[in-house]
Amino acid sequence: xxxxxxHGLAGLSLSPLAEAVGTSKRMLLYYFGSRENLLAxxxxxxxxxxxxxxxxxxxxxxLHSAARALWEAITVGRQRGLVxxxxxxxxxxxxxxxxxxxxxxxxxxxxxxxxxAAYVRLGHAERDARVRATLLxxxxxxxxxxxxxxxxxxxxxxxxxRLIEDxxxxxx
Amino acid sequence: xxxxxxHGLAGLSLSPLAEAVGTSKRMLLYYFGSRENLLAxxxxxxxxxxxxxxxxxxxxxxLHSAARALWEAITVGRQRGLVxxxxxxxxxxxxxxxxxxxxxxxxxxxxxxxxxAAYVRLGHAERDARVRATLLxxxxxxxxxxxxxxxxxxxxxxxxxRLIEDxxxxxx
DNA sequence: CCTTGACTGTACCGATCGGTACATCTATGG
DNA sequence: CCATAGATGTACCGATCGGTACAGTCAAGG
Numbered sequence: 001x002x003x004x005x006x007h008g009l010a011g012l013s014l015s016p017l018a019e020a021v022g023t024s025k026r027m028l029l030y031y032f033g034s035r036e037n038l039l040a041x042x043x044x045x046x047x048x049x050x051x052x053x054x055x056x057x058x059x060x061x062x063l064h065s066a067a068r069a070l071w072e073a074i075t076v077g078r079q080r081g082l083v084x085x086x087x088x089x090x091x092x093x094x095x096x097x098x099x100x101x102x103x104x105x106x107x108x109x110x111x112x113x114x115x116x117a118a119y120v121r122l123g124h125a126e127r128d129a130r131v132r133a134t135l136l137x138x139x140x141x142x143x144x145x146x147x148x149x150x151x152x153x154x155x156x157x158x159x160x161x162r163l164i165e166d167x168x169x170x171x172x
Numbered sequence: 173x174x175x176x177x178x179h180g181l182a183g184l185s186l187s188p189l190a191e192a193v194g195t196s197k198r199m200l201l202y203y204f205g206s207r208e209n210l211l212a213x214x215x216x217x218x219x220x221x222x223x224x225x226x227x228x229x230x231x232x233x234x235l236h237s238a239a240r241a242l243w244e245a246i247t248v249g250r251q252r253g254l255v256x257x258x259x260x261x262x263x264x265x266x267x268x269x270x271x272x273x274x275x276x277x278x279x280x281x282x283x284x285x286x287x288x289a290a291y292v293r294l295g296h297a298e299r300d301a302r303v304r305a306t307l308l309x310x311x312x313x314x315x316x317x318x319x320x321x322x323x324x325x326x327x328x329x330x331x332x333x334r335l336i337e338d339x340x341x342x343x344x
Numbered sequence: 345c346c347t348t349g350a351c352t353g354t355a356c357c358g359a360t361c362g363g364t365a366c367a368t369c370t371a372t373g374g
Numbered sequence: 375c376c377a378t379a380g381a382t383g384t385a386c387c388g389a390t391c392g393g394t395a396c397a398g399t400c401a402a403g404g
Contacts, residue, residue: 013391025392026352035392084266091263094256094320104321127327134318135331139307142314146306148266149276155299159307166338185361197362198382207362 012088014038036099043089043103046082050110053079054137057118064168066118067136071160074144075153086111087145111137136167184260186210208271215261215275218254222282225251226309229290236340238290239308243332246316247325258283259317283309308339 014025014035032038053073057066074083086107093104112133119129140160147156186197186207204210225245229238246255258279265276284305291301312332319328 014393015390024353026354026394029393030351087266088263090317090321091260094259094317101321108318108322130327131330131334134315134327135311135335138314138318138328138331139311139335140314142310142312142317143306145262145266145314146280146310149262149273150280155302155306156310158303159310162303163307163311186363187360196383198364198384201363202381 040099040103043085043107046085047110049079049082050086050107051114053082054111054114057114063115063118063122064164067140067164067168068161071140071157071164074140075147075157075160083144084148087141087148090141108137111141132167136163139163139167212271212275215257215279218257219282221251221254222258222279223286225254226283226286229286235287235290235294236336239312239336239340240333243312243329243336246312247319247329247332255316256320259313259320262313280309283313304339308335311335311339 014028018025018028028038029035032041053070056069057063073079089100089107090104093100112130115133115137116126116129119132120126122129124132140163143156143160143163147153150156186200190197190200200210201207204213225242228241229235245251261272261279262276265272284302287305287309288298288301291304292298294301296304312335315328315332315335319325322328
């Protein structure tokens with residue numbers, strides 16, 4: 001019962017979430033103690049998924065294909081819901097640093113860290129690798145949000161593929 | 173009294189907003205009729221600002237310098253608040269298409285349209301121009317959000333400048 | 345059998361939300 | 375002076391929020 005959070009977490013309120021997972025608001029608070037703790041544990045439970053999603057990157061060719069696979073996973077694939085959740089989290093963090101700021105910063109690190117490590121393995125200096133990873137990850141995130149808002153999949157998929165090409169070309 | 177909305181709109185609730193602009197919730201509803209209408213009019217009032225911000229783009233050299241000026245305006249400059257508002261709006265649109273979806277799509281067009289027009293002026297085909305503009309705008313938007321969340325200004329400014337270089341280089 | 349502890353439904357709490365009813369104040373125009 | 379219309383304060387509405395109090399069910403263990 002504990003790991004069904006990705007069903008909801010959209011409305012972020014307990015009653016609809018409880019109904020979605022087939023229990024009651026009362027039980028959620030009984031198990032998790034508070035809404036804040038529930039959110040933290042849901043994110044903690046999603047962390048392995050997110051790490052796996054960003055961790056399958058190894059070398060230059062791998063970075064390119066992994067980035068394309070990543071884009072597909074977050075737009076039409078299995079991780080669509082998770083990414084929506086992370087987008088919400090980042091937005092919440094900008095308006096309510098407490099308690100979301102730390103969780104959001106951690107989420108950013110989960111995304112940027114593995115990509116930066118891949119760039120380091122390609123011979124880039126640590127800081128340069130993090131800058132490149134930031135560009136790729138935040139760029140894809142912005143594009144993903146645009147895609148959710150406008151639904152203009154052709155335009156945005158093309159932009160995403162161009163970003164991936166730029167970010168993973170040997171010259172880049 | 174009508175154009176002070178950028179003060180607030182963060183909490184998005186009427187009472188704090190009313191207090192911030194020195195009036196009462198009662199008066200906001202009296203003038204605007206509903207919260208939804210207030211939001212629409214606030215965004216409509218901000219549209220010229222947003223259009224001006226993205227509209228000062230004319231040619232290749234201009235695109236490069238304008239993009240850098242744009243980045244400074246949305247991160248440390250005058251339009252910081254407006255951009256925060258737009259970021260919130262896009263996030264809201266992903267969870268509540270009614271009534272935010274249309275407003276958010278319009279906001280995206282305000283951002284992408286002028287940049288795409290600049291690319292068209294540079295000789296790119298219409299669709300290619302919109303793809304390039306999407307990459308630049310959504311990329312900067314994602315980076316801006318990362319900057320708000322993590323506060324890691326050095327890393328993200330470097331990534332933004334790299335994105336601008338890539339997007340406005342003659343080869344790009 | 346009885347007790348204990350984990351689980352759960354119901355009903356409630358105070359706060360806040362967007363929105364409204366009603367009375368009032370004020371200023372303008374006849 | 376008085377009528378009318380705009381502006382404003384106060385007090386309230388029903389809904390929802392996260393969270394809690396209390397009573398209960400039920401199975402395991404003495």
